Amino acid sequence: MKARARASALLALVCRFVAAHAGEAPAARLEQRWAQIEKTPPNLGVRELFAFALDAAALGWRPEQIAKALALAEQMQDRDEKSRTFGNFRWYWRAERPEDLNAVEFSMQQGILVWMRHRQALDAEGAERLERLIRFSVEGIRRHRVAESYTNIFLMKTWNCIAIGEATGRPDLADEGYAMLDRWLLHVWDCGVHEYVSPTYYGVNLDSLGLIARFAERRAGRRAAEAALRFFWTDIAANWFEPGLRLGGAHSRDYDYLTGHGYLDLHLKMAGWIPADPPLVPGAFLELCRWEPPRRLKRDVAGPVPRMVHQRWGAEPWQRAANCVGQRFSIGSGTIYEPTGKQLVVNLPGGPAMPVVNFLMDARADAYGQKKEITGGGHSKALHLVPFQMSVQHGADALVLASADPEVGTFKRWAPEPACLLSHVALPSKAEVWVSDAPVKVEPQGQRPVPEGTAVFLRVEDVAAGIRFVLGSPVVLVNDGGKHPAMRLTCVHEAGPPKGRATVAVWARAAEGLDDAAFAAFRRDFAGAEARVQGSHVEVSVPAAGRRLRLAADVVKEERLACEGWEPGTENALLMVNGRDLGRQVLGDVEPIRTYRRLLERAERGARGAARAGEPFEAESAALVAPPFRVDGDPAASGGRFLWAPGEPGGKGSSPTARALWTVHVPKAGDYCLLGRVQAPTPDDDSFFVRVRQAGRDVLPRSEWHTGVHAGWEWAPFRAGAAREAMPVRLDAGVALIEVSCREDGARLDALLLAPDPKASP
Numbered sequence: 001m002k003a004r005a006r007a008s009a010l011l012a013l014v015c016r017f018v019a020a021h022a023g024e025a026p027a028a029r030l031e032q033r034w035a036q037i038e039k040t041p042p043n044l045g046v047r048e049l050f051a052f053a054l055d056a057a058a059l060g061w062r063p064e065q066i067a068k069a070l071a072l073a074e075q076m077q078d079r080d081e082k083s084r085t086f087g088n089f090r091w092y093w094r095a096e097r098p099e100d101l102n103a104v105e106f107s108m109q110q111g112i113l114v115w116m117r118h119r120q121a122l123d124a125e126g127a128e129r130l131e132r133l134i135r136f137s138v139e140g141i142r143r144h145r146v147a148e149s150y151t152n153i154f155l156m157k158t159w160n161c162i163a164i165g166e167a168t169g170r171p172d173l174a175d176e177g178y179a180m181l182d183r184w185l186l187h188v189w190d191c192g193v194h195e196y197v198s199p200t201y202y203g204v205n206l207d208s209l210g211l212i213a214r215f216a217e218r219r220a221g222r223r224a225a226e227a228a229l230r231f232f233w234t235d236i237a238a239n240w241f242e243p244g245l246r247l248g249g250a251h252s253r254d255y256d257y258l259t260g261h262g263y264l265d266l267h268l269k270m271a272g273w274i275p276a277d278p279p280l281v282p283g284a285f286l287e288l289c290r291w292e293p294p295r296r297l298k299r300d301v302a303g304p305v306p307r308m309v310h311q312r313w314g315a316e317p318w319q320r321a322a323n324c325v326g327q328r329f330s331i332g333s334g335t336i337y338e339p340t341g342k343q344l345v346v347n348l349p350g351g352p353a354m355p356v357v358n359f360l361m362d363a364r365a366d367a368y369g370q371k372k373e374i375t376g377g378g379h380s381k382a383l384h385l386v387p388f389q390m391s392v393q394h395g396a397d398a399l400v401l402a403s404a405d406p407e408v409g410t411f412k413r414w415a416p417e418p419a420c421l422l423s424h425v426a427l428p429s430k431a432e433v434w435v436s437d438a439p440v441k442v443e444p445q446g447q448r449p450v451p452e453g454t455a456v457f458l459r460v461e462d463v464a465a466g467i468r469f470v471l472g473s474p475v476v477l478v479n480d481g482g483k484h485p486a487m488r489l490t491c492v493h494e495a496g497p498p499k500g501r502a503t504v505a506v507w508a509r510a511a512e513g514l515d516d517a518a519f520a521a522f523r524r525d526f527a528g529a530e531a532r533v534q535g536s537h538v539e540v541s542v543p544a545a546g547r548r549l550r551l552a553a554d555v556v557k558e559e560r561l562a563c564e565g566w567e568p569g570t571e572n573a574l575l576m577v578n579g580r581d582l583g584r585q586v587l588g589d590v591e592p593i594r595t596y597r598r599l600l601e602r603a604e605r606g607a608r609g610a611a612r613a614g615e616p617f618e619a620e621s622a623a624l625v626a627p628p629f630r631v632d633g634d635p636a637a638s639g640g641r642f643l644w645a646p647g648e649p650g651g652k653g654s655s656p657t658a659r660a661l662w663t664v665h666v667p668k669a670g671d672y673c674l675l676g677r678v679q680a681p682t683p684d685d686d687s688f689f690v691r692v693r694q695a696g697r698d699v700l701p702r703s704e705w706h707t708g709v710h711a712g713w714e715w716a717p718f719r720a721g722a723a724r725e726a727m728p729v730r731l732d733a734g735v736a737l738i739e740v741s742c743r744e745d746g747a748r749l750d751a752l753l754l755a756p757d758p759k760a761s762p
Contacts, residue, residue, distance in 0.1 A: 030061050037069060042094035046103055049073045050110040051285060053130075057118035058284035067126035073107070073133055078140070087140025092378050100377025104140035105156040109208065110285055111137070112163045116215065117288070134164060138173060148187035148657055149194035149314075152204040155184065159208040166217050178221050179627035181212070182592045185224060186626055187657040188231070189593050192312035192574055192583075194337075196321060197239050198253040199246065199262030205232055206267050210289035220591060226291075227590040231575070233293035234586055236264075237301035238309045238577045239323050241330045243349045244356075245274050249309065249323030249332030250391075251342045255381065257369025258355040258426070258486060260345075273298065274352075307578050308395065310570040313337075315656075315702075317571065318560055322393040324510070329463045331510040333391040333398035339383035339414045340369075343391065344400045346510055348428060348460045355428040355486040357458065357465060359506055361385040361404050363411070363418035363498065367426060367480075367488045386410050388558040390551045392565045396510045397544030399565075401471075403555040405501035421498035423491040425467055425506065430485065431458040435477065436527055437520075442479040442487065450475040455527040456489055464519055465510045466526040470540055471533050472504035503555050505540040507531060537561060592626055596661070599623050603663050603693065603737040611664045613672060613736070613754040616762050619643040622660035629658040629742060636713055637750045638677065647745025649681040656689060658742035664754055666736050671728035674718040674738070675762070677750040678707045685746030686710075690718060692729055693737040700729045704743060713750055715762055 033052055037044065049069045056066050076090045078098050085098040089107055114122070115130055122130065141161065146154045158180040165174025195201045209232070212225035241248035245268075246260050254260055266286060269276040271293055282290065309323040313334075321334025330347040346357035362384055364371055369382040387404040404411055406418055427433065433440055434457040435450055442448050450456060452473045458465045469475050472491040479487045493502035509526050511518075531542045539562075541550035549565035570576055575583025587593055611617035620631045620641045628645045645658045666672070680686035686707050692700035707716040717726035731754075740749065753762055 026055075026059055027061055030056055030059065034062075034065050034069075037072070040072065040093050042092065044072075044093040045091060046073055046076045046089045047091075047106045047110070049076075050107050050114070053126075054110045054114050054118070055284050057114050057121040060121050063121060063123040063126055066121075067123055067129060070126055070129040070133065074129055077133060077136055079136060084143075085140070087136045087138065087143065089140070095378055100379070101140075101144050102153050102156075102377075104137050104144060105153055105160055108134065108137050108141065108160045108164065109156055109211075112160065112167060113211075113285070113288060116163065116167045134168060138164060138170065142176075145653065148184050148655070149191075151184075151193055151195040152201040152208075154180065155205055155208040158184065159211050162212060162216050162221065174217075178218060181221060181224055183627050183655065183657045185228065185587065185590065185593055186596065186659070188228075189574070189584075189587060189596070190657070191315045191319075193232075193235070194313050195252050196311065196313040196334075197235065197247055197249050197251045199251065199260055199264050200255055201253050201263075202232060202236065202247075203262065203264035203267050206264070206291065207285075207289045210291040213291055214288065224590050227587055229291050230293070230297075231583060231586045233297055234301055234582050235311070235575055236268075237298050238307070238311075238575060238582070239325070239330075239332070240273075240298070240302040241325065241347045242302070243328055243351070244347050244354060245352045246347075248325055248330030248345065248347045250321045250334030250336070250345055252313065252336060253338060253340050254342055255340055255369075257342075257358060257360075257382065258484065259353060260342075260356050261352065301577060301582065304578065308567070310567070310573040310576040311583070312573060318390060318563065320573075321391075322398070322566075322570075324393070324396045326396075326510070326512050328461075328512050329465070329510045331393075331396050331398055331465070331508060333393045333400055333508075335389050335391055336386060339386050340381065341386075343389060343402065344398060344425075344506060344508060346458075346465045346508055348431060348458065348463055348465065350428065350430060350460060353485070354430065355426060355484075357428070357467070357508070358426045359400060359402075360424055360426075361387045361402055361502075361504070362422045362424055363404075363406075363415035363420060365420050365422070367422070367424040367490065368484045368486055370484070383414050385414055388553070388555060390553060390560055390563055392549045392551060392563050394544045394547060394549060394565050394567060397507070397542070397549060398509075399470075399505065399507050399540065399542055399544075399549040399551060401503070401505045401538065401540060401551045401553060403501060403503040403538070403553070403558075406498045408558075418498055420496060421494040421502050423469075423472060423493065423502070423504040423506075425489040427458060427487045427489060428460075428485065429479070429487050431460050433458060433477070433487070434523065437523055440477070442477055444479050444481040447476045447478040450477055450489070453531065455523070457523055457526075459519060462514050463510070463512045464514050464522050465508060466522070468507045468526070468531065470505045470507050470531040470542060471538070472502075472506075501555065503538055505533070505538075505551070507542045507549075509544075592624070595624055596626070599661055599663070600693070600737065603735050611662055611752075613664055613666045613731075614756060616677070616751045616753045617662065617664070618751050619660065619676075619749045622662050624659070624661045626657060626659045628655050628745075629660055634748075634750075638713075639751075642679070642748050642750045644748040645742040645745040647685065649746055650684050651746060652684055653745040655742045655745065660740050660749075662738045662752065664736045664738060666731045666733055666754070669732045670730075670756055672731050672754045672756055673726040673728050675715050675726070675753045675755060676705075676707065676718070676740075677713055677752075677762070678710055678716050679713050679748040679750070680707050680710045680716075681746065683709060685744050687743040688747060688749065689741040689743050691739045691741075692731075693739070694732055694734065699731060699736070702739075702741075705740075707747065715753075
């Protein structure tokens with residue numbers, strides 16, 4: 001379906017603040033905005049109503065018009081108590097009902113600021129309307145389930161709970177917000193930022209964290225938000241590509257396929273990292289979100305080149321990214337989880353408008369991400385495939401593998417009616433292009449075949465990049481004409497609707513400081529290097545600076561078999577730059593990470609545990625309980641209390657950051673079985689994750705613990721998978737650390753036992 005002409009809400013926000021300072025008085029700008037709002041066009045967004053109310057109230061402008069805008073917002077709010085979306089909003093005026101449940105978060109992010117900062121600027125009608133909007137929104141926010149991995153919305157909900165709770169006398173809601181902040185910090189410590197290096201949503205994250213850092217009443221909350229802000233700015237600096245005034249490296253959630261800019265640019269302008277011409281004068285909202293990163297941060301982190309960045313964005317070993325940044329190039333690779341991510345990216349000199357070199361798999365004949373469609377929630381986006389994928393990078397060499405099958409669910413989700421199946425590498429048209437050892441020029445609307453396995457080179461001044469499809473053919477170099485400042489290198493799996501799986505592997509290398517002779521040597525080395533593809537399972541390997549990069553997979557089963565070539569010591573990096581994990585340095589001393597880290601360190605040093613193997617111990621005696629785990633009462637539980645992540649019986653919910661830790665003294669080495677006294681009402685509420693550590697290593701890596709259904713309190717052993725017998729864990733004498741985390745909310749844990757006898761019955 002063709003996209004409707006609509007700029008995204010975030011880009012509209014950018015345009016509004018930039019345009020607002022092009023010579024117009026703020027009051028005149030508000031008059032223009034109101035003139036558009038009162039027409040209630042179909043694409044009027046509820047977020048614009050609250051943004052208008054905040055800007056107008058901050059200026060003390062026409063309270064009667066603010067009240068009218070809030071009246072429109074009330075019409076867009078679901079007030080039906082029986083509705084699943086009660087308290088939420090329609091995103092657009094044209095919508096019949098709430099579809100994008102993030103609407104309540106974006107609305108209240110600014111709506112509560114009107115209440116907190118400018119209530120006196122409202123008339124009686126406006127104040128009454130805003131109070132009702134906030135009151136009903138509390139229910140919408142609480143019904144809106146958001147995972148920690150949904151970074152920007154989770155942090156926005158965190159701000160909303162804290163701010164609304166503290167500003168309207170709802171301490172329980174504020175408690176929920178602070179607990180969410182703790183949960184997110186622990187999630188990042190374990191897994192990194194899921195929406196990693198996003199040119200759009202890093203800006204949204206800075207908004208919410210900036211508000212918490214400035215306006216949260218609890219000092220610990222402000223301190224945690226400031227640590228998170230330093231973490232994000234350190235991440236931005238680590239991946240910063242100065243010649244393009246943008247983020248380098250692989251990205252998640254990047255709506256600008258060609259040049260990689262987004263909403264984050266506003267924060268970069270406020271911080272002085274991007275020139276603002278005309279000068280940017282932030283509106284009311286951005287001014288309230290403003291948080292200045294330390295001046296030395298950019299110098300200390302983004303200054304050193306070359307620099308190598310390693311970071312993770314999930315719990316799995318393959319959920320990671322790397323970026324090599326030079327003076328005038330960067331090359332980054334990673335894996336992606338959604339259809340606007342960038343798996344392999346090369347930045348070349350040429351300024352902010354210079355297109356990036358970008359790899360993607362495509363089923364819509366949209367190499368440059370310009371064909372937008374209406375997606376869930378009514379938004380207009382260009383979406384590509386999310387293939388099965390792997391990546392490995394060493395220095396300025398990156399190798400990626402991607403495989404897509406039109407019969408797989410993820411393919412059908414993002415391309416229900418595929419027109420083709422292609423793999424593209426977008427190329428800036430300003431670059432000089434060579435195929436093997438000869439320069440080439442492809443005329444507009446023309447194309448040129450590239451022999452199988454042949455290297456294609458780009459050259460911009462003294463910088464060069466080499467690209468090879470080491471798996472996949474036929475490959476063509478295509479110039480689509482002057483409509484886009486880019487060309488493409490395309491592997492044509494299927495020119496029409498695809499009939500089967502396609503698999504491709506791309507190798508890229510970059511270098512700088514090359515004169516003609518050095519460029520010739522660069523071409524010879526890259527084009528002449530042996531790239532191997534072998535086996536019934538896909539296996540590709542290429543040379544890179546004294547080692548081989550190797551990826552192996554069963555693409556049909558979508559199983560990752562081998563990934564070799566990463567720099568040793570980077571596998572657990574949170575945010576590592578040139579061998580220093582700056583992410584762990586920034587976050588390590590903020591609660592609750594500090595307590596969690598020290599507990600691990602104490603256990604690794606052999607500090608005596610409070611519990612003893614062979615004797616039951618209470619779940620609520622945990623040395624650390626991280627939300628949403630909490631202790632509640634039940635007379636039938638031993639000690640009258642138990643541990644759980646609250647949830648309705650049969651409801652589907654999970655929060656793996658909810659965790660509890662116990663240190664247990666093990667008197668002698670041997671095999672021990674873990675048992676738990678549990679209550680699990682349904683098959684959707686009968687499992688945990690469990691991990692056991694000793695001496696700084698996992699003796700039982702994080703594993704699923706399926707307890708089975710137990711209507712009352714009963715002992716259940718830890719079993720491996722579908723095994724019927726308890727699974728023993730080999731422990732040395734000393735201290736063991738047991739960590740249980742939430743897999744399904746509603747599962748209850750009363751007590752634990754490390755038993756030397758697998759048939760023990762406490």
